Amino acid sequence: MGTSLNRFDALRLAFASMVFIYHAVVLSGLVPESALELNLALLAELSIQGFFIISGALVYGSWERSKGLADYTSKRIRRLYPAYAVIILIPAIVSAAITFEQPGALGEIARYVVANLAFLNFLEPTLPGLFEDNRFGAVNGALWTLKIEVMFYIAVPVLAWGLSKLTRFWWVGIGLLALGGLVWQHASLAVDHRFSEQIARQLPGQMMYFAAGMAMWKLWDLVRAKAGLFLLVGSVILIAALWRPELAALRSLGLFGIITGFAFVRGPELNAARWGDISYGVYIIHFPIVQMLVAAGLFETLGLGGGIAVSALVVLPVSYLLWWWVEKPALRRDSHYRQVSEERAAEWPNTKPSNWTPQETGSPS
Secondary structure: OOOOOOHHHHHHHHHHHHHHHHHHHHHHHHOOOOOOHHHHHHHHHHHHHHHHHHHHHHOOOOOOOOOOHHHHHHHHHHEEEHHHHHHHHHHHHHHHHHOOOOOOOOOOOHHHHHHHHHHOOOOOOOOOOOOOOOOOOOOOOOOOHHHHHHHHHHHHHHHHHHHHOOOOHHHHHHHHHHHHHHHHHHHHHHOOOHHHHHHHHHOOOOOOHHHHHHHHHHOHHHHHHHHHHHHHHHHHHHHHHHHHHHHHHHHHHHHHHHHHHHHHOOOOOOOOOOOOOOOHHHHHHHHHHHHHHHHHHHHHHHHHHHHHHHHHHHHHHHHHHHHHHHHHHHHOOOOHHHHHHHHHHOOOOOOOOOOOOOOOOOOOO
């Protein structure tokens, strides 16, 4: 895979920001069940599915570039877990400081820490003393996708082995993965169970999006060369999938085309990681910050727009601190994410000639 312009860093930051805005509107409780809330819910859902597609490409590529299972595992843990653990432990410490004299509180906090550090957020989503009077009491409702990401990380070596056995017919395996995810979703929703929707959106229900990303990696040179065509066709497919419910299964194809097209089409770099890769930080940290500001009455005082603006003024600096103090130090010195941050910070604000070909960004470490 040669070097080329891509905008995966910008896409991930845009997706994280969309989820942040949606959660700010929902958690504020100022416009419940409104058209704004419902439309933002759809955009947030598309953003999460876009995240899965990008992860499918970059993580699968990370596996192919790794020296072995230990090397791959080390890179995945270093990239994901240190910041995640910090986001779990800080609210737990705050809760302990508030409720240390409350009977049974330490036990609840311990269960929260154990469950959430194991990515089982649904078992203990709340903490005593935190956000109990908010519209929703969850400490960090954005973290449910991390469990799915980790499950995909674990599956990648097996999936890669299976695809390698298919040689030039690897696309059959990709298609079966996507079909399997679709069948899982429909079968789960067909069962009359209170957790049907939650089960449907777990892995393998999201595999169609990861599979689309894996296909992106396998077709890297093609999608890079035909980016404009992929963007156009993907846009048409996604519009059709959103317009006609019977075409919903095509959503992953539409997103695949839009993401690959936007990532590779000629134009400005949109270097979102020039001072640090904060998309992961924005995603995992925004929810408790918004909850805190809602509990403090800031949204009620300033209104929805003012509350979102102040939330952003807190989320962005904290995300940068998380990157520089936790995420970046945990990475190996040869990590792509670390190198891009250092290189881009050194280059900016140097201008590029119109025919420049920037170094690849957003690619797997």
